Each structure stands twice: as C-alpha cells, then as structure tokens.
Amino acid sequence: MKQNRIGWLFLSPYLIHFAVFLAFPIVFSLVLLFHQWDVVSPLKFVGLQNFTKVFQDKLFFKALFNTFYFLIIHIPLQIIVALLLAVILNRKIKFRGFFRAVYFLPVVVSGVVITMLWNQLYNLNSGLLNQLIQSIGLPRVAWLTSPKLAMPSIAIMATWKNVGLYVVLFLVGLQSVPKSMYEAADIEGASEWQKFRKITLPMINSTFFMVVILSTISGFSLFIEPYIMTGGGPMNSTLSAVLYIYKQAFNFYHMGYAATLGFVFAIILFTVVLIQRKVLERDVGY
Amino acid sequence: MTKRLLLYSALIIFAVFFFYPFLWMVVTTFRPEADIGALSILPARVTLENYIAVFRKIPILRAFFNSLLVSVSVTAGVLAFCSMAGYALSRLKFRGRNAIFFLILFTMMLPFQITLIPQYLLMVKFHWVNTYLALIIPFTMSAFGIILFRQHFLTIPQDLIDAARIDGCSEMHILFRILWPLSVPTLVTVGILTFMTIWNDVLWPIIVIRNQDLMTMPQLVTLFAVGGRAEGLLGLKLASATLLALPIVVAYSFFQRYFIESMATSGLKS
Missing domain, CATH: 1.10.3720.10 (MetI-like)
Structure with missing residues (x-):
C-alpha cells in the first residue's frame, strides 16, 4: 500500500513532464495538422489542405530527395570506414586506446565547430582540400558551390564527424565474437577474407543494424550543417528535412504547415526504419 | 612484418586525417588574416588579434x-x-x-x-x-x-x-x-x-x-x-x-x- 503511493510519487516528475512536454504537444500537433496559424492571429481550420499542399510541394520532395541522397552516400561510407578501422584495432595493436581516442575526437566536438572548420576546408579558392588537389596537378573541385556535389560534401563531413562512434560500436560487436570460431576456421584453413565474410560479418549483424538505423535518424535530423554551410543552397540542393521545417515555421510563420511537414517526415522516417529492419533481419535469417 | 607495417600506416594516416584539421584550425586562429589559407601548421607570424576581436565583438x-x-x-x-x-x-x-x-x-x-x-x-x-x-x-x-x-x-x-x-x-x-x-x-x-x-x-x-x-x-x-x-x-x-x-x-x-x-x-x- 505504502509502496503504491511512493511509487506514483517517485514517478510524478516523469508524469508531469510527459503530460506537459510530450502528450500535450502531440495532441496539439494533431490539431495543427488541420489548421493554418501564424502564432499571432487565431487558428484557422483548413481541413486537409496542409496535407494536399505537402504532396504538391516541390520543396518537400526536394528535401526528401536530399535526405536520401545524403543517406546513400553517408551510410555505406560510414560502415566501410568504421568497420575497416574497427577490424584493424581489434588485432593486437599497440596504442589502441590512443588511436581510438583520436578517431573519437570529432564525435565530442560540437557540430558547429566541425561545420565551420570544414567550410574552410571545402572553400573553392583558399580551401585546404583544393590546395592539396591543385598541388598534385588536378583541377579544383566546387565542393559546396555545385548543386550536384554540395550534399555529398556534407555527407563526407558528417561521416568524418561520426565515424569514431561507429568504430567504437563495431569494436564492441567484434569483441563479442568468440575466439574459438576463428580457431576452428584456422584449422579448416580458411583465408582472412573467408573468416571475415563467414564469421565476422554475420556475428556483428546487430551492430550493423544499429549503425544503419542511427545514421538514418541522423540524416533525417540534419540541420546545423546546411544551416551554416549553405543555407540549403545552391538551388536547394542541401535543403534538409529539418531545415525546411525550420524555414516554414520561423521564416514564414506557417506553423500548421511546418507541423504537418514534421509529421509527414516522421512517418517517412518510421517507415524507412521498419523497412531497413525487415531487410536486415532477413539477411541474418539463414 | 610488412603486414603489421601496413596496419600501423593505415591507423596513422587516419589519425592524421582526423587530427590535422583541428590542429590547423587552432594554429590558424593565431595567424594574421593575410596569412590564413596556408596549408602548413607552422605560423610565420603569431598574433592574438583574432581572439581579442572575438571577445570585443x-x-x-x-x-x-x-x-x-x-x-x-x-x-x-x-x-x-x-x-x-x-x-x-x-x-x-x-x-x-x-x-x-x-x-x-x-x-x-x-x-x-x-x-x-x-x-x-x-x-x-x-x-x-x-x-x-x-x-x-x-x-x-x-x-x-x-x-x-x-x-x-x-x-x-x-x-x-x-x-x-x-x-x-x-x-x-x-x-x-x-x-x-x-x-x-x-x-x-x-x-x-x-x-x-x-x-x-x-x-x-x-x-x-x-x-x-x-x-x-x-x-x-x-x-x-x-x-x-x-x-x-x-x-x-x-x-x-x-x-x-x-x-x-x-x-x-x-x-x-x-x-x-x-x-x-x-x-x-x-
């Protein structure tokens, strides 16, 4: 009896927080989906107009395309580099802790710093990357000023920032693979590649899944990188989902429409994660 | 032996790749504006004016x-x-x-x-x-x-x-x-x-x-x-x-x- 009362008492901060900062906003966002609102004047009911507008909105599809373009480069690159470094670090390596700490440094540093730094590295004329490229006699690259390259450039930077985290996650996964499996494979005379393909990869499938999901979520959350580097340009080629929601809400004060965009993007993110889950689970199922 | 050398080289190249930009950034902040953009990390002239300006602005x-x-x-x-x-x-x-x-x-x-x-x-x-x-x-x-x-x-x-x-x-x-x-x-x-x-x-x-x-x-x-x-x-x-x-x-x-x-x-x- 006493525990009943104390239990709810201990949960009360959570319950109050949940009611005010989660339940209410969610209910309110459901209301907003069917209204037009600029914060100042009263809510105006518009039925399904916000939704029909989303599906006719070229910029919405552009932002969606940009997000997938980002993910298609970011996820494979992230996995290849992280897995490569993790496999090397998982061997008998001196200074393993040192290397791990260096690779992890960009993970802890604010995305604002990373973006400002890479903004300079990518600079067309004075950027470090173009200086390097020109010093070996190749033409300079329009990293951020070409609509085709701007998003891949941001994806490369995001990989550079996050890959240390995934190195650590893969290392944890690799260390859970029983040594005896490799010893058995050695007796059978398996090559390094066969061991990697037949033992390591299947055994770290759950880490794999985690990396894909976390990268997908970060792609749908992309904001500060295009906000600082390109403002969404050139020609909206780096307009991300969150940046577009932000612009609709705080540049144009279309609160109802911005809430609808958020809702639709969240549904898409959810669907993508579910599909990834299905595909990756089927892969393990042999 | 060559294999180990290869592994360590890979690790070191990546370490430079992750660390050098930070090092370059810090060094650059101590350079006068005219010298910025140089690839090297050895500054020719050292100044605190960038920091003074940030604190002022x-x-x-x-x-x-x-x-x-x-x-x-x-x-x-x-x-x-x-x-x-x-x-x-x-x-x-x-x-x-x-x-x-x-x-x-x-x-x-x-x-x-x-x-x-x-x-x-x-x-x-x-x-x-x-x-x-x-x-x-x-x-x-x-x-x-x-x-x-x-x-x-x-x-x-x-x-x-x-x-x-x-x-x-x-x-x-x-x-x-x-x-x-x-x-x-x-x-x-x-x-x-x-x-x-x-x-x-x-x-x-x-x-x-x-x-x-x-x-x-x-x-x-x-x-x-x-x-x-x-x-x-x-x-x-x-x-x-x-x-x-x-x-x-x-x-x-x-x-x-x-x-x-x-x-x-x-x-x-x-």
Whole structure:
C-alpha cells in the first residue's frame, strides 16, 4: 500500500513532464495538422489542405530527395570506414586506446565547430582540400558551390564527424565474437577474407543494424550543417528535412504547415526504419 | 612484418586525417588574416588579434556561462528525476508499473520532428521564449536515462534495500544515500550523455532565444559565423569556433574513457 503511493510519487516528475512536454504537444500537433496559424492571429481550420499542399510541394520532395541522397552516400561510407578501422584495432595493436581516442575526437566536438572548420576546408579558392588537389596537378573541385556535389560534401563531413562512434560500436560487436570460431576456421584453413565474410560479418549483424538505423535518424535530423554551410543552397540542393521545417515555421510563420511537414517526415522516417529492419533481419535469417 | 607495417600506416594516416584539421584550425586562429589559407601548421607570424576581436565583438564569456548554467541544471534534473523514476520502476511494487514502463519505451521511439513545432508554441504560451526556463525545463527528463537507471537498480541485491527499510530509512534516503553511491558508472553515463547533448544543441536555442545575453555558446558562435558580424574574416570565425570547442576538448582529454564508453551506450538506444 505504502509502496503504491511512493511509487506514483517517485514517478510524478516523469508524469508531469510527459503530460506537459510530450502528450500535450502531440495532441496539439494533431490539431495543427488541420489548421493554418501564424502564432499571432487565431487558428484557422483548413481541413486537409496542409496535407494536399505537402504532396504538391516541390520543396518537400526536394528535401526528401536530399535526405536520401545524403543517406546513400553517408551510410555505406560510414560502415566501410568504421568497420575497416574497427577490424584493424581489434588485432593486437599497440596504442589502441590512443588511436581510438583520436578517431573519437570529432564525435565530442560540437557540430558547429566541425561545420565551420570544414567550410574552410571545402572553400573553392583558399580551401585546404583544393590546395592539396591543385598541388598534385588536378583541377579544383566546387565542393559546396555545385548543386550536384554540395550534399555529398556534407555527407563526407558528417561521416568524418561520426565515424569514431561507429568504430567504437563495431569494436564492441567484434569483441563479442568468440575466439574459438576463428580457431576452428584456422584449422579448416580458411583465408582472412573467408573468416571475415563467414564469421565476422554475420556475428556483428546487430551492430550493423544499429549503425544503419542511427545514421538514418541522423540524416533525417540534419540541420546545423546546411544551416551554416549553405543555407540549403545552391538551388536547394542541401535543403534538409529539418531545415525546411525550420524555414516554414520561423521564416514564414506557417506553423500548421511546418507541423504537418514534421509529421509527414516522421512517418517517412518510421517507415524507412521498419523497412531497413525487415531487410536486415532477413539477411541474418539463414 | 610488412603486414603489421601496413596496419600501423593505415591507423596513422587516419589519425592524421582526423587530427590535422583541428590542429590547423587552432594554429590558424593565431595567424594574421593575410596569412590564413596556408596549408602548413607552422605560423610565420603569431598574433592574438583574432581572439581579442572575438571577445570585443560578441559576449562569448557570457555565452559560456549561459551554456554552463543550462547544461548543469539540465543534467542535475535528469539525474534526480530519472533515477527516481528508474527506482520506482525497478524496486517499488505498485499497480500500473508495467503500463508506465511501456509508455516510456514507446516515447523513446518518437522522432523530435513531430514535437518540435508544438513545443515551441508551448514556450510561447508559457511566455518562456527568451528565458533560461525554455532551455532547461523541457529537457529535465529522459526516457533513455530512466531505462538505464532501471536496468542498473535491478542488479542491486534486494537484501540491501530490505535492511534499509527495516532500519526505518525513507525511500528517498534509500535512493539518494544508499543506491546513488553504488551507481556511479550509471550516473556518469547518463550525466555525460545529457551534458553533451545539451551543450552541443543548437536548433532549440536558435528557436527559443533571440536575446543575445541569453544565448548559449554554440548558438552565439553559429550566429556570429552566418551573420555579418565576423565581416567574412576567417580568423575571427575560427577563433570563435576554437573557443567553443575548448571546454569539451579539455574535459575529453581528461576523461576520454568515460566519454567514449558513455556515448557507446547511446548506441543501444535503437
């Protein structure tokens, strides 16, 4: 009896927080989906107009395309580099802790710093990357000023920032693979590649899944990188989902429409994660 | 032998690839504007003028204080409230406990894109825009933190809690005086994760704070970089970025093991 009362008492901060900062906003966002609102004047009911507008909105599809373009480069690159470094670090390596700490440094540093730094590295004329490229006699690259390259450039930077985290996650996964499996494979005379393909990869499938999901979520959350580097340009080629929601809400004060965009993007993110889950689970199922 | 050489070369090349840009950034901030852009990290002339200009143009010390106040308050709130909820969900028996647990698991899956706009409107209604409250109160609870505390408290022997109850300790006393000292790793993990998330967040401050004196450090530096006030001077921008990176890098260099381990657990979220 006493525990009943104390239990709810201990949960009360959570319950109050949940009611005010989660339940209410969610209910309110459901209301907003069917209204037009600029914060100042009263809510105006518009039925399904916000939704029909989303599906006719070229910029919405552009932002969606940009997000997938980002993910298609970011996820494979992230996995290849992280897995490569993790496999090397998982061997008998001196200074393993040192290397791990260096690779992890960009993970802890604010995305604002990373973006400002890479903004300079990518600079067309004075950027470090173009200086390097020109010093070996190749033409300079329009990293951020070409609509085709701007998003891949941001994806490369995001990989550079996050890959240390995934190195650590893969290392944890690799260390859970029983040594005896490799010893058995050695007796059978398996090559390094066969061991990697037949033992390591299947055994770290759950880490794999985690990396894909976390990268997908970060792609749908992309904001500060295009906000600082390109403002969404050139020609909206780096307009991300969150940046577009932000612009609709705080540049144009279309609160109802911005809430609808958020809702639709969240549904898409959810669907993508579910599909990834299905595909990756089927892969393990042999 | 050649194989080992190859492995170490790969590791070193990647280490340079991750570290050199930071080194270059710091060196660049000590260069006069005319020398910026050079590839090398050996400055020909050294100057402090970039830093002096940053301190003159933006209230960066004030922003550092704001960030510290906000991050410490949020972290303290999260540790207290999440450990209370985690304790209730693991060591107190009451009706509705499982329902609440599933509710918490469910809320972890909600993407922030759904709640961003209505939460901002809530801040407008509460008249919290341009106050510390908007930066602190909405974040003093974390579903992931509750789960971590719950998992940890489940590993503590029931005998210990029973003995404390027989001695007449209140549940508050049991949680904060007996269980907390036994939960240092979990406190550190939840603490670092919360602190880092809040310290590095920019989107929310940009939305709810417009008064320059209340801005957090990443927000102030962002607006300095994209607004016109740095006058396109790269040395100034990078000096402000270096100041923004400094507190976390110093903390990281002392406690890197804890940072890495804490952030690796955040991977378990999915």
